[in-house]
Amino acid sequence: MDMEEKKIDGEVIFDGHVVKLHLDKVKCPNGNIASREVVIHNGGAAILYVNDNDEVLLERQYRYAYNEVIYEIPAGKLEKGENPKLAAIRELEEETGLKVNDLIHLGDIYPTCGYSSEIIHIYLAENPTKTHTNFDEDEVIDVCYIKLDKVKEMILSGEIKDAKTICAINYYLLRK
């Protein structure tokens, strides 16, 4: 079945620090012409760390788009072309003061496939050493450890809503 849509025209609506917005005209497989709003994003890297006490490293962070403080695993956005694993290693140390030399790749997720090109690369950290945090300007992050069983309850109760965090826990549980 031919499903591909072919771009026939397009314009850049916005070119920002976090997102670009493209408005494209495409030809659908049935021959129809349609418009596609596409958010272009460089992607992100996120890190799951579960310590020897079966506690998950989580952050509480204010997210402006939701006007809410939410729980998430450590993560950061990539610069264009940046190696996601190296970015994950850097973000983990900057935000939590945990240093690793390598990470285990858990998976790459498409957070919102309907309109964004973003890919979030998810990794597992093992046996980190403790250094010190180094937050970005304007970053206010509260780091905590929560028992894995409690994290599962928080996903089911809706207290944890962040998709990359729920996906990371799923990868972790499925690998067991």
Place this chain on the structure above:
Amino acid sequence: MDMEEKKIDGEVIFDGHVVKLHLDKVKCPNGNIASREVVIHNGGAAILYVNDNDEVLLERQYRYAYNEVIYEIPAGKLEKGENPKLAAIRELEEETGLKVNDLIHLGDIYPTCGYSSEIIHIYLAENPTKTHTNFDEDEVIDVCYIKLDKVKEMILSGEIKDAKTICAINYYLLRK
């Protein structure tokens, strides 16, 4: 800890069919002024259905932002203010020909908390009756059933990347 950022100015960059883009100026808790690019989206509704043979209902659909055909559970976007459960019931029938009178709420996810306001509401369908599909114009969807054990493998292997699908499977497994 005060984490909230207060909007002090803002402009609407784009107002489209799928997304709006706002560029806001905010005051951070530390007093700094920062800009925030926010994608405003009405949200979506997605439906997990696992039949009596332990097979998961999945769709293969072309997604323009990734230029790729991906596996996902049935889903659709909401109109502004639309009831997500009613939208989910409608989308399930339109895309798969399965009719239900009610759905079980699994959870609401924040797919990409860094720049978008989107919430995807995820439901579980039970005991649907078979009617007929009614695709939107330009929608090309290939519906299939895949064994739950195989779906778990496809998540771990990276063949399934869609975040709402991985989250839905996580809810399903955690509820057991």
